[in-house]
Amino acid sequence: MSKILVVIGSGKNGNTGHLAQSFIKGAITSGHDVQKVILDNIQGCIGCQSCQRNGHRCVIHDSMEDIYPLFKEADTIVLASPLYFWSISGRLKSFIDRLYAISINDEYPPKNTILLMTSGSNGFYAFEQAISFYRFYTKALGWLDKGMVLAYGCKKELKHHFINEQYLKEAYDLGKSL
Ligand SMILES: Cc1cc2nc3c(=O)[nH]c(=O)nc-3n(C[C@H](O)[C@H](O)[C@H](O)COP(=O)(O)O)c2cc1C
Numbered sequence: 001m002s003k004i005l006v007v008i009g010s011g012k013n014g015n016t017g018h019l020a021q022s023f024i025k026g027a028i029t030s031g032h033d034v035q036k037v038i039l040d041n042i043q044g045c046i047g048c049q050s051c052q053r054n055g056h057r058c059v060i061h062d063s064m065e066d067i068y069p070l071f072k073e074a075d076t077i078v079l080a081s082p083l084y085f086w087s088i089s090g091r092l093k094s095f096i097d098r099l100y101a102i103s104i105n106d107e108y109p110p111k112n113t114i115l116l117m118t119s120g121s122n123g124f125y126a127f128e129q130a131i132s133f134y135r136f137y138t139k140a141l142g143w144l145d146k147g148m149v150l151a152y153g154c155k156k157e158l159k160h161h162f163i164n165e166q167y168l169k170e171a172y173d174l175g176k177s178l
Helices: 015-029 064-073 090-102 128-141 165-177
Strands: 003-008 033-038 076-082 112-118 144-151
Touching (some): 003 015, 015 076, 015 165, 064 090, 076 090, 128 144
Parallel strands (some): 112 144
16 A cells, blocks of 8 residues: 555646546555645745755645645645646646655655646647656656646547546556556
8 A cells, every 4th residue: 555645736626637636546445545636725945945955844824734744644645636738727737746845855755646637638748748848857857757648639528528438447447556
């Protein structure tokens, strides 16, 4: 049994949350301890460096205060995001930037990591920039990639969302396989 933290850079009940939920179901089936956070109150890093002088505490008071302890405990960090202008969402980027607070000499705690994403587009190139960024920051943070699920062509209307079943199954299977 391992501890998994699923970080969702999207609103409640969206496509990305739906994909993440399938992953969570699979992970729970395999007996993992899963925590989920929705980044609905997160500010970007302001680069003040206070954290590096002040016991690795961030001066910004928002939901990251609750997330840091969950992050520390987790073996695996699952990053879930909609594709926004060919990249991850701003809130997920803020989450990654805010991890700077707990870095020591630019070193981060070792973690396994997984990427879950949804896009409106069906184009094969849709996730290219996001994957490239994922590869760079996992390397920079020293994390170990454990897989990704990229759900193309997700539809979204006011109260309805649609993700091809194939992607939901992929996410479930990935969660179960851990
Ligand atoms: C601000 C914004 C930017 C988007 N940019 C893209 C994009 O560059 N490419 C794409 O395929 N879809 C894009 N989309 C569509 C979303 O990626 C897609 O609808 C996603 O499944 C929404 O996830 P959510 O329901 O979790 O918010 C964008 C949507 C929004 C709101």
